[in-house]
Amino acid sequence: MGKSRILCVDDDRPTVTIISGVLKKEGFTVETALDGAEGLRKARSMKPDLIILDIAMPKMDGFQVHRHLRENPDTARIDVLMLTAKDGVDKIVEPTLPATPQAGDETYAPGALEYMTKPVKAKELIERVKAVLASTGERG
C-alpha cells in the first residue's frame, strides 16, 4: 500500500516513542506531536493518511482535536485512531460529534474514527493501523 504516513499525537513521550518505533519498523512514515495544538499544525502541513490520537491530553483533549480536524476541509478526511485507557476512568464523558458535512458533499465525507485501548501492544497496533488504512483505500 505504499508508504503510508502517520501522525501520532500523545502527550506521553514514552508512548509516542513506542508507537512511532513500532510503526517505523513496519515501514510507515511517522511524525509525532506532543499536544493537541502541535498535532493540528502538523496534521495541516503533513496531511497524513492516519492520525493516532490520545484522548486524555491536557489543554486540548483528543475529542477537541478530532473536532478541529473535522471542521477544516484540509484535514476532515483524515482517518483517526483514538487511544483510550483500558482500565481507566477516562473522565471524558461526551465525545464531541464530528462537524456534520453538508449532505451529499463528497469532499467533506469525514475520515474514519476508530478506537483502540491503551496500553498499546505492537501486534494489535499494526493490525489496526493496516485495517483502517485498507478500508480507506477501498473507500477512496
Next chain:
Amino acid sequence: MHQVTANTDKPARPLSILLVEDSPSVQEMAALTLRFLGHQVTAVRNGLQAVQVFEEAGRRGVGSLFDVVLMDLSMPEMDGLTAARLIREEEAASGRRVRIVALTAFATPEYRAKCRAIGMDAFVAKPINMDELSEAMMPSRADPDVQPILEASPSTKGEPFDPPGDRPSVSGPVDLRTALEAVGGDVDILAAAVAMALEEIPQQMAKLKAAMSRGETQAVAAEAHRLKGIMANLGGTHARERARRLEALDGLDLRRSGPELLIDLEREVGRVMDFYADAAWMRHARESQEGSDG
C-alpha cells in the same frame, strides 16, 4: 481467659485463621504449629489472594470466615499493609471487623505505628515466637496502644470455601514480557521509551504529590492517569495498579487513603526505575526474546 501457650493441648478457643505468608517454609511451619494448637488454618501466598478471599466471602454473603488474619507485611503481588487496608474497606460495608495481626521482621516503632494506622490490631516480630503469636491472636490481649476493637463475633461458618488458587505471580517490579509485547519484542524501541520514561517519572511524581497536597481530586486523577500510562508501557504491573487506584479515588477516599496509596505508589515506581536503571535488563530482555522467538 487463661493464657495460651505452645505447651497447652487446646487453645482457649479454636480460631479460624487466615495465614497470609509468601515464604513456603514459614507458612508451613506456622500452619503446622497453629493446627497442632487446635486452630483451623487457611493459607494463602500474598495479600492479593487474602483480599480476594474476603471479597469472595462478601459476595457470597457468608460473613466472616475468619477470626484472625495473620499477615506478613512484605510479599509479592500485594504487600500486607495494602491488603489489610483493602480488607478493612471491604469490611466497612458489613460492619464486621476481623482481627489482623501483622508479622514482620522489621519491628520498628514507625512500622508498628503504620500498621496501627492502617487498622491492624497487633504486631508480632519475626522470627515468630508461638506464645507471643497466640497472645496476639486473642482479642483480650491486644497491644495496649492499639485502638479498642469490637468484640469479635463468633465466626459464621458458611459453605465450604476454597481460597483462590495460585496464579502466575509477577514477583519483580517489572513484567518484562508485557513491556516487550508493547514494542513487538524490539528491545531497542523499549530502551528508547525507557529513557524517556526515566526522565519523565520524577517530574510526574512531583506533580502528583503537589496535586495531592493541594487536595485537588481532578488533578490527582489526571497525574495518576499519566503515571499509570507510563508504568503500563514499562510493564510496571504493581505501580500501574496503584496509580489506577489512586486515579479512581475521589473526595473523602482521597483524603482518607490517598496519602498511604501515594507512598505505596512511590515505592513501586522507585522499584520500576531501579529495575531499568540497571542496564542488565536489556540482556534479560534479549535472552527472553531468543527464548520465545526461537
